[in-house]
Amino acid sequence: MRDVAVIGIGCTTFGEKWESSFRELFLEAGALALEDAQLSGDRIDALYVGNMSAGRFVEQEHVGALIADYAGMASRHVPSTRVESACCSGSLAFRQAVIAVASGLEEIVVAAGVEKMTDVETATSVDALAAAADREWEGFVGATFPGLYAMIATDYMHRYPLTREQLAMVAVKNHYNGARNPIAQFHSEISVETVLGSPLVADPLRLFDCSPITDGAAAVILAPLERAREFTDAPVKVLATAQASDTIALHDRRDISTLDATVVAGQRAYEMARLTPTDIDLVEVHDCFTIAEICAIEDLGFCAKGQAGRLTEDGETALGGRIPVNTSGGLKACGHPVGATGIKQVAEIVQQLRGEAGGRQVDGAEIGMTQNVGGTGASVAVHIFGRA
């Protein structure tokens, strides 16, 4: 297996992009990534596209071919593969692209993610997202996604010291970071009172504990590390790619407040990179709900179980803290176009390692990590990156 590097990144702005269609979103992100790598599209050997539910959101399947076509690659017959694992689709597309390049089968590959969620009513998107859980035994009885994560929060708060205020501080911190990210959906800083004053969605989670519904796309370009400097002065090396599965339904998990798939994917990634949690300078985690960030910090080994609330309150996960978490604003403030999220996490880490993150830059960042979750933890992908 050969080493792989990220040589280009591109993201659309995230938000309610009523003026942009599904295919336009993808093209915009792809063009930005090619421009970043100073590459022409006719050099691309393969495409991997993360997308959760174009069928439900825009009544379009066969997304791989559509994207290859509108990216001008149909005449060259470039292979294009859609990858789906709910909210983890983007990271799994990235992982497939890494494997393709590492194996030597492909040279220059695009890994992208796209989701167009606002063409349908909110209730329809809520229902489409609920399909990431077990439709027959969770969705059928009325479980929503906020409801499932709320049950994690209830269990967690019953067993560990986590206050409602500490949970709100996750959202406050991520909005602070999002206000410093030009692509973020939300640019307003918020207070703990904003979170605690927002309506209850599923007790104890309130509206400001939840990531929003978002349109957006992100793309990154991969090449063999040995060729990376043909395209960029600042290649970023993929130090580890890891993935793990767990039960589809929350009720079948070994421990409701621990995402075992995160623990295992994290361990596999640390092993592959020969690193430990103390080596990581910053991490993008899957904060679809505030409680998810709390669990992720612990499950990735940045603190002991039950300590993430205290870590957050002490500012250790904020910019300037011991382990900055979600400098992009996370899913909470940057937005969560489901299939694009995993790729956006990679783009954020690459920007940070290049030192190009502006007002949210982590000084001297050399090693970064991403953690992307499908459903309530049935699929998790963890990647580690380093300056090359």
Added chain:
Amino acid sequence: MSVPRFWRKIHQRYNLEGTRCTSCNRAFYPPRSFCPDCRRAGVIAPYRFQGKGEVVTFTVIRSASDAFEQQTPFVLAIIRLDEGPRVTAQVVIEDVDEARIGMRVRSVFRRIGSEGESGVIHYGTKFVPDVPYPE
């Protein structure tokens, strides 16, 4: 949920009927036709649950998908059945703020929802606090 898809599971949903691996005695609800522990050596048979258990965790759903919006607020819980498995279900309780972790519950046959205003009605299992009937 389409009619055939619902119909196929009627027996299991109405009667809290799951399965059990007769090799290792592990019970499954929702039913599984393959034992993750014994794998191909496992022999799976239908198994009727008694319908008693306790609340492991819960939430109060205030904002639901279209099909459940009229029922809000309602208690959604993960319940550990006395035979071992855990299941996600609604807990029917007069005051939603009365739900507690550890609360004893028993299963009841209830309407779950329907496929639109004139569509098929879905019945299934909900839970209620397990208290003696008043005299």
